[in-house]
Amino acid sequence: MxxxxxxxxxxxxxxxxxxxLHGETLARLRDYIVEGNIPDGGxxxxxxxxxxxxxxxxxxxEALKVLAAEGIVDLxxxxxxxxxxxxxxxxxxxxxxxxxxxxLAGRLACENITDTEVSEIERLHHEMYxxxxxxxxxxxxxxxxxxxQKIVEASRNAVLQATYATFAGRIRRVRYSANFAxxxxxxxxxxxxxxxxxxxxxxxxxxxxxxxxxxxLRNKRKAAAERSGESGHAAGPMTLE
Numbered sequence: 001m002x003x004x005x006x007x008x009x010x011x012x013x014x015x016x017x018x019x020x021l022h023g024e025t026l027a028r029l030r031d032y033i034v035e036g037n038i039p040d041g042g043x044x045x046x047x048x049x050x051x052x053x054x055x056x057x058x059x060x061x062e063a064l065k066v067l068a069a070e071g072i073v074d075l076x077x078x079x080x081x082x083x084x085x086x087x088x089x090x091x092x093x094x095x096x097x098x099x100x101x102x103x104l105a106g107r108l109a110c111e112n113i114t115d116t117e118v119s120e121i122e123r124l125h126h127e128m129y130x131x132x133x134x135x136x137x138x139x140x141x142x143x144x145x146x147x148x149q150k151i152v153e154a155s156r157n158a159v160l161q162a163t164y165a166t167f168a169g170r171i172r173r174v175r176y177s178a179n180f181a182x183x184x185x186x187x188x189x190x191x192x193x194x195x196x197x198x199x200x201x202x203x204x205x206x207x208x209x210x211x212x213x214x215x216x217l218r219n220k221r222k223a224a225a226e227r228s229g230e231s232g233h234a235a236g237p238m239t240l241e
Contacts, residue, residue, distance in 0.1 A: 025055055026063040033072055033083055034173045035138065040085035044073060068167025085121045086174065091224055094171045099217030101164050103210040106197075108155035110206035118201060121150050125198050132191055141176050147194070151201070156174065171223075178223040193219065 029049070038044060044064065046057055053060065064081045067073045086094070124147050131140035152164050179187045193197045193216045200209035 022059055022062060025053060025059045028053055028068055029060070029063045030067060030070075030072065030172075031138070033067065034141075036173065036177060040083055040173075042083050044081040044083065046080060062068055065116045067169070070172075071167075072169050072172065083173075084170070084184075086170070089227065091171070091174060091221060094167060095217055095221035095224070098164075098171060099214045099221075100169070101160065102152070102217060103158060103214040105155040105157075105164070106200075106209035106213045107206040108157055108160070109151050110201065110204040110209055112156045113154040113201070113204070117150065117154050120171050121147055121201065122198065124150070125194060128194070128208040129191065132187065135177075137179065141179070144190075144194070145172075145175075147197075151197075174224045175220055177227050178220045180227055189219065 032038070032049070032052070033044075046060055050057055051061055064073060064075065068075045068081065072084060074084050075081050124143050128140055128143035128147065129136075131143060152161055155161065179190060193212065196212050197209065197216065200212055
């Protein structure tokens with residue numbers, strides 16, 4: 001029986017290297033913007049970012065196209081890119097939609113998730129808790145987002161996953177900054193909510209998990225609004241001491 005060989009095996013090494021560079025550039029640029037290093041509505045200064053990331057303008061602009069599709073930046077004709085600013089009404093509507101999507105994902109995940117997937121979410125949860133104890137917001141946030149993504153994937157609903165992906169990028173900056181509201185108090189509250197999420201998921205308690213996830217997003221929305229009022233914008237870095 002003939003063995004089907006992956007096209008990737010025969011891919012040009014240069015192409016693989018370029019693909020890797022694109023992915024790395026995209027991830028680093030996304031983190032840079034999400035973590036509030038450019039204010040809402042601020043211009044993306046290409047020359048400065050090329051120096052920071054150690055790249056040329058071509059991969060930077062390719063990455064900006066992806067971030068524009070995710071709703072993180074707006075591309076301006078002949079003027080480069082600008083970080084997308086969200087109004088208060090935008091935040092209310094987006095968080096409500098995301099809350100509804102995650103609530104549905106939680107209910108469906110409890111019907112479809114495997115023990116192996118639950119174990120992977122448990123592993124991510126423990127990693128996230130370690131980052132929380134070390135006050136490592138960067139890695140905490142990545143583990144946090146992976147947990148939410150894994151629950152959405154476990155829904156086994158392609159339409160839900162695609163819809164979720166459409167909106168997730170638009171509020172990623174705000175979800176990040178919400179952890180800084182009331183400093184460590186909100187961060188600790190989020191960790192307690194994640195303990196409840198994990199417990200309901202282990203028990204496959206779909207209705208309970210649905211309510212927890214919806215309220216989790218509502219609390220994020222409140223924290224984001226509070227943070228916005230403190231800083232004058234929806235996202236921005238702050239050091240936890």
